[in-house]
Amino acid sequence: MATAELTTTQKPDWAGRYFHIDQVLNSGGPRTDPQFAAGDEVKKFLRETSKILVIGAGGLGCEILANLALTGFKDIHVIDMDTIDISNLNRQFLFRPKDVGHSKANVAAEFIMKRVPGVKVTPYFGKIQDKGEDYYMQFHLVICGLDSVEARRWINATLVNMVDESNPDSLKPMIDGGTEGFKGQARVIIPTVTSCYECSLDMLNKPTAFPICTIANTPRLPEHCIEWASVLEWPKVFADKKLDTDDPEHIGWLYKVAAARAAEFKIEGVTWSLTQGVVKNIIPAIASTNAIIAAACCNEAFKIATSSAAYLNNYFMLIGTESVYSYTFEHEKRADCPVCGGEAVDINLKSDTTVEQLIDILIEKQDIQIKKPSLSTSTKQIYFQAPPQLEQATRPNLEKKVSELVPDGGDITVTATTLPFNLSIRITYSS
Template identity: 50%
Template structure:
């Protein structure tokens, strides 16, 4: 209960929440006990990310009065529970993609300290898909879970507040990030030239072949050891130098170097935004803050506007032109390299038939021959291609061919609204 909170530990909250201030919103209530009760009983927080930034987030949340927290790191949860009596930090172990919507619906705020852009794209897409609409297409406010995202790279960092359905989502600004490196499947399978090719071959092709339905876990040391050893053997076979355990980790986990002081600054910014959301003590960031500390200290805030043709939250169409004479393999590579889409492992269906499927193994083998075929051999004018990708939590785009020359990406927002109006979630 809130009355059990040691006032000595939380005396700083009284100065912020127990009296009005010039930055408080109109909805702010200068009632410290009411805020303590909300922090302890109502606002359940999920922290995604177990690295340097994630640990800073846990510590800051505990100091700021949040009492119900779930993170991924067992060790960090144990430490926080011991260091802050009364704080209930519940650990879980596993991939965020393995959790269903019901799991995420229990939280009031989700805070990310991820070093992986694909993981951030996935949770962003999931939260947008969880929105509930009424018959008129209006969003139910109770279905909106604020998503506070942060990231660091060396002396640079950023924090961002996303209200799914209302502000721009993570996908809206995807072009601000460099495209993720994707290697052609035929290169990985037949003509590797780089150590990264050997690692990705072990990761994408060999793991599912050997371990069948067992999902690779980058945080499992046994899994990572197998990945390194398998990639090393592949490199020896093709006389390729440079495969190391560290490089293997970097390729499969997209590890980005970080500095402790930058982590502390960004974590402080994220938790401050969470506290503002809970208490209305000040206006929430609108909606992006960048920090550069390499030479001096520089910060800047600005609003990322919603992108109308965003694959996740947009409502309009964007035209994607491509020649019908290119091969399907080249087209898939283009989807990965385009800064607007950056799809990692797209699977394609047309007219209820599999054109190319990344998984399971049987479908991958059956559809691989289509990679060498031209688009105008596989599709006819007016065909609609359904494209799915593990970076998105569901099939979020379709691709329609027009006269064999140009294609149109189209969001499925209208379908989602219709489903919600029929009582589906």
Template identity: 55%
Template structure:
């Protein structure tokens, strides 16, 4: 077994803020550290740092899952990868690198999974004592958050989720303990809103490289490939988007369209900075160590880091929302304008920061309003899209909204207000 002398002072000497010092036992802490099974989700900028930290801090049984492959643009900050690794699985190469470095530690077991997190069943997640998320996908973070809360409520199995995220010089880490703390869904409104540009500017008078990219993304892609959703993870489609935007920029004499900017615009990516990743990953691993060993109390429950305007951190307890669709127990109230059609309502809820749906289906207790799938139900309910909401739903009636991308249901109580005519045409 690799020498644990570097961390023994932390475990052998109880932390000054330990809330139950009379119950603390250092040998139990060692055993927990050596025997606990930890899952890391994501092996990108944060995931590489987290995997390295855990491997060097005494954790012996680690799994890491990521569906992505290594790209040239990853190499400046995802330090476990090299140029010869381009095109290979991130999780598999990350594990191979760590094992090569720590080949003298025969007790260290790290298992890679080259899959989407949604492809794993509940039995897979039930084997872990802790999950650490280093994802840049809001959709995936919502998914794992709801899965862990479902396990807590249906099987009384509490698996904490430590979530880290970075945006340029800023970042955050948080500890989510299902049924005890607020969850990831509670804080959707804290996330940055995607920058949007007027369609008229994109179509007629572009002035920025982003305008050219959005023209290719919103208008030209739909024109060239109707009924085909653009996949920002497909290299061929990204190349098409870049070349189309570049051609557009040359027509209008606009400079600055690059492949990295193209990917950043279509995926709403803020450039990552290695030092920020390292700080947030360290915070996540610190919380993991404290939880597994019980040496000190965990973060309660949200830490914000800022490195762009001076350097500081701010910690506070983020309160649970009673109308949260995952950890709350009441429906959200939502105001609907009297002139809205069902189509307009769907457009509005998809764009709301605290809802963020992709392809929703809507029902009430008595009828199907619109089903995005299967095709038979989509066809049979499509006619409702042009109907007014006030003709489909009663005041105070509850609407249940589901999305194939999320294993949760969102509940809304409808209230009507405003004009009965679209103000744009009145």
């Protein structure tokens, strides 16, 4: 999917356009960064030189794009792989009913350029994985407004791997925002300097999992019917065809099948939006939470771009369930982080632990969060989830003890479609 060619009418800035912003940039203050140089140069960098990437043009991304444009950032790029659904219109305020079915990135870019003269927004309708390091290297900083943990892990690992100590320009700050109902967070990640996204995986809520026996035999909730359709019926009907949770046709099939099963068991509540929410683990978004978190993210972007104040160190939390409460703290780097720590993750096993049990341990491990891992060493294939021929060939190893295949202190390479990097684990044994 290619970038849409959009044009914007460049208009000179009128007197007083950035009056309030200039109050910050014209002089220093008690919290000003030592590197801050007040005056025309910093204003010129913000409005003419800086280039910023926004990943995601949903509820959070729409607010971020509007805030950045009104703050004075004039060269903005946005990536989003989704199209606009009618359910988006209650909180994604750059879209209108006529936009349903169109690319979020393209529509958001066009709206911002029409609404804020002089701003250029370059959209890309596709996946972040479509772009290489040379693409991300052009930006001064990246803001994520994503609803996917996998996408966050991928861009986090990419930006960390891009850092070259001999080239200061290779370090690209990342600002990550996220919302979950009335809760939200904003954080600043300086790759290789602060804790990265992977360092804090254990803070995430574990996805809800329903017992297979319940969804197969005695469903009681609409979610049970949807899980039955996605976990049991899809593989049965489509064999090796991978379920794409971003494909409306796939979601439509699941919705139809789940609704039929719900009717059979007299269960109400299966809807298209719930089907999408269950298979994508989506939690309903609140517009006010998006607005607060987007503002926090854009404040940090402004501070980093201008050095006009100290940026967040490094985690901001918002909790608005019963009242409005916020909390800021420094999330420390994990020494054993597989992305920014650079070391193998140590795992101690009993000497009789089987390969199948090790896989279960990796899936359950909160600070790794991996699905369907494949295992290998530098000299042997231990177990591979795919392709089918390789899975069948390595399946007998599942019952073998890990100690039969890997010596004490030996390393195993773990790969998975949900893991944006090769994870190295070092195995030690206890009796």
